[in-house]
Amino acid sequence: MKVDGEALPSYFDETPPSAVLYDVEARRVARVYAEALLTAAEKAGRSEEMLEELDSLLTDVFRSQPDFERFLTNPTIGRDRKRHTLEEVFKGRASDLFLNFLIVLNAHDRLDVLRSILIESVAVLDELRKRRHVVVRSAAPLADDQRARLLQQLRQVMQLEPKLLAIVDPELIGGLTVRVGDWLYDASVRTRLNTIRNQLFASSSHEIQTRRDRFSSDQGN
Amino acid sequence: MRFKHDEIASVLTREIEQYKDQIDVREVGRVLEVGDGIARIYGLGGVMAGEMIEFTRTGVRGLAFNLEENSVGVIILGDYLAITEGDEVKTTGQLLQVPVGDAVIGRVVDPLGNPRDGKGPIVTPYSRPVESIAPGVAGRQPVNQPLQTGIKAIDAMTPIGRGQRELIIGDRKTGKTAIAIDAIINQKEEKVICVYVAIGQKDSTVRQVVEALEANGAMDYSIVVSTSAKDPAPLQYIAPYSGAAMAEYYMYEQGRDTLCVYDDLTKQAAAYRQLSLLMRRPPGREAYPGDVFYCHSRLLERSAKLAERWVIVPQDADAGKVTDDWSVLRNPDNTPKVFVGPLDKEHAEKHELPKHPGHKVAKVWNTGGSMTALPIIETLEGEVSAYIPTNVISITDGQIYLQPDLFFAGVRPAIDVGISVSRVGGKAQIPAMKSIAGSLRLDLAAFRELEAFAQLGTDLDKATQSQLDRGYRMVEILKQSQYQPMNVIDQVMIIFAGAKGQLDKVARNQVAAWEKQFLLFMKEQKPEIRNGLLQERKLTKDIEAKLLAAIQEFQPQFKAV
Structure with a gap:
């Protein structure tokens, strides 16, 4: 889908994937993390950047490297290993705030709700910005x-x-x-x-x- | 036939000229998944439960059934195979409605009111919502008028009143539908509008029913709502409600008496179970959802005898057109004074009317309608304690129980009079029938007790033997062939003859012939007795004596066949 020549951001899909929809629990959890992320980002005045980074992770990185997503959401792989990989991959490439956010998610085994967090973050930011x-x-x-x-x-x-x-x-x-x-x-x-x-x-x-x-x-x- | 193209063109031009351009505002959602008559919709945040929605691309309609946190469960009323994932759906802000009125009479329609008989479109300005709230306490009055089914065993032993709900229950192939059809056929002279709702039946069976109704001239006052086994579950589920809506038009707006046959509610419950399970509602006993009781109770509660409204009007007022406004009495707030129900009417006649000489108490023309329901339930191996049968037994005002044993023994209709009951119909029975039904019931009860003995082949004393003989004759009298409903006066006469022991000497296999010849004799040679009974509606001493004398006169004329 094109918006004035550009691709529509992934968070504005008119029909979200049904897995996201059905998982009411995941949406609730995602709301909490989305609010936390944006409150932290708001303080630094970097909410929009955060969203862009999150969107980019889901669209650019995960789409071209589906194995990386599978690795992150695989519950049999230990938190320490994931944390190590996250730091190695994103240090210097992503903002510190975003990396911290991923590490917090990892610490709570919540990397699987990233997609829901993106959808909720857009909604939360819209509310913040009226x-x-x-x-x-x-x-x-x-x-x-x-x-x-x-x-x-x-x-x-x-x-x-x-x-x-x-x-x-x-x-x-x-x-x-x-x-x-x-x-x-x-x-x-x-x-x-x-x-x-x-x-x-x-x-x-x-x-x-x-x-x-x-x-x-x-x-x- | 040639079309006048200029006429058609003029209609089109006028339409286009009158077309008002306005922005189409609608609440939309998208189909997430679709299957087996249901769809799950994303969006439609403001949709209301029970609201009709439309799939924009195909024009198919649906009903919002489940409102969930992130999606809406919809039952699809139409072709669900044409709907695909991602289709746009919009709300309509309306409830599901069906066409009603005289245009529907004599037609076979589907539960949405679309014709199924190939007799062209149904053009009617009237429609009613399929789901409607049953009348409350104040809107009703007690059942007081009989609904004659024309079946001796029912009218005598388990009488049905107008506004009653009487369950017909029995195994497959025991003649449940036959009873309902006979009851419909018998309404020819009674001016009762009949609705036959076929739910999940074979199309061939529905066709047979329609043929039978047509052959007996019953389609002139009947509507057939048909869903066959091939129809999707949503249609089978709403069929009885839309049949009830069609009858309600006559009950509420025309003050007519109506009869609804739901054939059968077992299949409706199964369709509802299918929908509920697909909607992921939690299953309960026998996998039925928790509200399957409500599904039937709200349907059967719509059957009612509405309260009659009476007003005092001038003596010369046209009784067929009286409305509330015609009342000569006014309430303090200047609204017309209306007397509601039988007690109020009595009060009006005794206390109010004498104050207004030259006036009369007249019924408001479209009040006092009724809807009688004959739900049908099919049992498995006579198991009445299954879930759905017990539910419906507890909702209805009595049941007619059909036994396969009796059916195969040749007792048809195979009504088990011992366990069939009618809880309110007795009050509506005509006095003549009421007086003889008592002795009939006693005779049959005594007979059932002794019947087991008789099979032992032991020698019986004279009194026992005569009781047995009487019982056998009574069982014979209650037999009746299909599509031959009998006038209640004829019923009274033949049961009277049996109860008085006039058939005790007639061979058992000759009872039917005796009955036929006797009724013919009464009709042709003793019309005055028949007419007297028709007028009095009760067995006065005089009529009883004359009737007995007539029977004595007929006895030697009887020719055995």
Whole structure:
């Protein structure tokens, strides 16, 4: 999925993997660690960096080195060995705060909830910053002034700072859709065409059923 | 037939002109997983339990069934094979509704109200929610009117009143459906709207039922809600509720009497168990979920005899159109004064009416409707203490128990009168039937006690032998063939003859012939007795004497076959 030419950050997937969803316990645990991480990062004023590092770990590192993730989440491998490896791999390459965070997770055997922590961290940070993610899909790329107008409108309606993710989706034919949480505001041409199509079907078939004589002539039977 | 294309075009143009453009706002979610009639949805944070949702791509509808911390469990009412992971789902803000009204009468529909009989679409402006709350205490009145099933054994021994719930229970192939169908056929003259709900049956069986109803002219006042074994479990689960909704329209809005047959609730419970297990609700006894009792109790509680509302209106008022507003009496807050229920009506007649000469007490036209339920339960090897049978027995106001032994011994309907009961119907029986049913019950009870002796082949004293003879005749009288419901007056006459010992001398295999010829004789040669009984509805001394005399007159005319 592309956002204005860039890839959509992994933490903003519209359908999170079901393993993450189902594990309610993991989500609860993740919330605690996410809050801890961000409180610590906030003090240093580096919350956004933390998120980026976490996202990068999950997307860049784990995706290219799936064995590394398996190693970290494998419960049969001792904490000391994992800690040693973590330090070796990330020392100097990641921020100290992030490395410490990983080491704390390791000490509590919680490296397996990293993905949930990312999802929860995004939510926690949004709450802290009083903002909300908004996905805007449009048939054509938004012009700057359109974008600005949209942002202003959203700010007014939501009373929160909107964080726009603009996606170009030619299938909409025209217009745009705005998605805030579970609510979808749909002003796309595709949906409008569908609506009018259904209305035409429903009303004309109703009319034909109720007044058949009007629509057919007796001649030619 | 030729279409007038310009007419069609004009309708389309008008629609397009009238189309109002507005932003479509909807709450959406995505399908996480789908299988066997259920789906798990991510999102839909604001969905309500029982709300209808729509799968946008296919237009299939579903019901929010389980609201969980991170997902919503949905039962799919339609083709679940077309739904795939990742599909968008939206809320509709509505409850599940079915079309109701006269357009549905005579039709075979699925639980969503779609036609299944190939007779074209159902066009009706009315609809009702499938799930509705049963009327409360104040909205009801005691059962006081009989629902004649036309089956001698039932109308005499386990009478059913309008608004009652009477369970029909028995093993497979014991004639459970036959009883229900006969009861429906007998409603022809009674002006009762009938709904037959087939749940998880074979399509061929449903077809047979519809044919039987059609052949006997019963489809003119009946609705068949059909789900066969091939339908997904969600449809089988909601079928009885939507059948009840169709009957409720007539009960609440037209003040009509209705009869609902749920054939059978065992299969509905199994469908509900399937859904609940797929939804990962914890299984309980026999793997049924904890709320399977509620599943049946809330359905059967919807059967009711609604309270009649009475108002005092001028003498010349049209009784068929009276509404609350017609009342000449006003409450202190200027609302019309209405008398609710039989006691209130009595009060109105005794104390209020004399104050208003030239007036009468009239019923508000659409009140006092009723819904009688005949749920059917299939047992395995006569095991009534299984989970679902005990549940439904405890919910209903009595049960008609069918025995395979009796069925194969040729006693059909195979009703075991010893353990069949009706807890409220007795009050609704017509007096004539009530007076003879007592002696019938005694005769049969004495007979059952002695029957075992008779099989030993020992010599019996005269009194015992005569009791046995009477019992055999009574058992013969209660036999009845299928699709031949009998008028209650005819029932009274033949049972009267049996109870008075008039058949004791007739050979056992001749009882049916005797009955047939006797009833014909009464109809053709003694219509005055029959009409008298029809009018009085009770066996007065006079009618009793005349009836007995008529039987004596008929005896020599009887020709054995």
